[in-house]
Amino acid sequence: MLTVAEKRERAILVAVEHGREALLTAEASLAELARLSETAGVEVAAKVVQAVKRFHPGTLIGAGKIATIRELARTVEANLVIFDDELSPAQQRNLEEQCAVKVIDRTQLILDIFAQRARSQAGKLQVELAQLQYLLPRLTRQWGHLSRLGGGVGTRGPGETQLEVDRRRVRERLAMLRKRLAQVERTRELHRDNRAQVPYPTVALVGYTNSGKSTLMNRLTRAEVLVENRLFATLDPTTRLLRLPGGGEALLVDTVGFIHKLPHGFVDAFKSTLEEVRSANLLVHVVDASDAQAPEQMTVVEQVLGELGAAETPRITVLNKIDLPTTLPRPAVVGPGCAVSARTGEGLPQLLRQIGTLLAAQQERLRVRIPVARSDLLAELHRAGRVTEQSLDDGEFIVTAYVPPKIAGRVRRALQ
Numbered sequence: 024m025l026t027v028a029e030k031r032e033r034a035i036l037v038a039v040e041h042g043r044e045a046l047l048t049a050e051a052s053l054a055e056l057a058r059l060s061e062t063a064g065v066e067v068a069a070k071v072v073q074a075v076k077r078f079h080p081g082t083l084i085g086a087g088k089i090a091t092i093r094e095l096a097r098t099v100e101a102n103l104v105i106f107d108d109e110l111s112p113a114q115q116r117n118l119e120e121q122c123a124v125k126v127i128d129r130t131q132l133i134l135d136i137f138a139q140r141a142r143s144q145a146g147k148l149q150v151e152l153a154q155l156q157y158l159l160p161r162l163t164r165q166w167g168h169l170s171r172l173g174g175g176v177g178t179r180g181p182g183e184t185q186l187e188v189d190r191r192r193v194r195e196r197l198a199m200l201r202k203r204l205a206q207v208e209r210t211r212e213l214h215r216d217n218r219a220q221v222p223y224p225t226v227a228l229v230g231y232t233n234s235g236k237s238t239l240m241n242r243l244t245r246a247e248v249l250v251e252n253r254l255f256a257t258l259d260p261t262t263r264l265l266r267l268p269g270g271g272e273a274l275l276v277d278t279v280g281f282i283h284k285l286p287h288g289f290v291d292a293f294k295s296t297l298e299e300v301r302s303a304n305l306l307v308h309v310v311d312a313s314d315a316q317a318p319e320q321m322t323v324v325e326q327v328l329g330e331l332g333a334a335e336t337p338r339i340t341v342l343n344k345i346d347l348p349t350t351l352p353r354p355a356v357v358g359p360g361c362a363v364s365a366r367t368g369e370g371l372p373q374l375l376r377q378i379g380t381l382l383a384a385q386q387e388r389l390r391v392r393i394p395v396a397r398s399d400l401l402a403e404l405h406r407a408g409r410v411t412e413q414s415l416d417d418g419e420f421i422v423t424a425y426v427p428p429k430i431a432g433r434v435r436r437a438l439q
Contacts, residue, residue, distance in 0.1 A: 232280030
């Protein structure tokens with residue numbers, strides 16, 4: 024039997040339809056919010072959609088709908104209200120007072136999921152940074168009870184003092200986290216530099232959350248990454264060696280999934296993790312082709328890639344989950360693409376061929392004579408690229424190979 028502390032939260036989900044052009048309809052966004060709630064361990068008790076011509080500055084929604092939510096919370100025994108739109112600190116405080124239950128927004132819910140999912144030191148630091156950035160302007164809510172004590176000496180002063188102490192402590196903690204994350208980023212840069220010395224091109228898996236990136240990663244590399252039918256099942260990036268047709272190799276990186284209405288500060292807080300996307304030679308955009316919102320999800324991913332500065336990076340669009348029965352037409356794909364099932368393996372040989380072809384297009388043709396004494400250079404060409412011709416003449420290897428430009432330059436300098 025669950026104790027009071029362990030009792031599962033029951034939530035009413037609230038979406039606002041404001042008539043502006045949006046990627047997802049209010050109903051579709053609310054369905055996604057329900058999946059986020061379930062991922063966080065919250066039971067969805069009811070859903071409410073409010074159509075408004077303009078947002079109420081103090082409460083986002085009107086007084087009549089607030090009264091409806093307050094009564095509904097009593098009826099369904101809900102102890103939490105989750106808004107699909109981001110709330111200002113004042114709106115959140117006013118809604119809690121008028122709904123008489125705890126109120127959070129989509130951003131706070133996503134950050135809570137991140138906190139549950141982070142495993143690495145970098146992931147935990149990034150989550151805490153994002154949470155504190157969200158909390159700082161909302162600290163006044165923590166001391167609202169002091170205003171009910173009647174004011175005067177002994178109430179206002181200590182309350183204001185404690186609030187300033189808390190703000191200072193949060194700012195100090197934010198500064199410390201940024202400093203530690205800068206150290207993490209320097210370590211990641213060293214790792215990336217080391218990988219550049221073993222000159223494998225990098226292929227990054229990107230896509231909407233729960234599109235099947237981790238399943239695809241496991242199928243292609245046997246990485247044993249955690250796979251669950253939940254949003255944000257994996258948060259920390261994973262890198263594995265990917266063997267390509269014809270003997271080539273690349274590094275395959277599984278990254279955190281993107282989502283509609285990404286929390287403000289996400290890209291900044293997770294900069295060191297998302298740097299793997301920015302520095303990749305090739306992006307594999309994984310799409311859940313069985314989802315009715317797939318075209319809108321593809322647009323969300325493209326927008327985030329633009330924020331990261333990766334809009335021009337070559338990519339392959341992979342329509343995943345084709346093994347699932349659906350009457351939906353497949354989303355339109357611009358540029359290289361293929362349809363696969365990461366679960367069954369269908370279509371993966373074609374995907375590997377496409378990856379190999381696009382990576383080869385980024386390589387330089389190199390024809391050199393390598394002294395037998397420098398067999399290390401010959402081994403590097405075999406390891407880093409594709410050797411198409413090799414012969415021995417008068418104590419020298421005559422080699423034609425396709426390798427990354429930086430390797431071609433390094434070999435030429437070594438032979439000067």
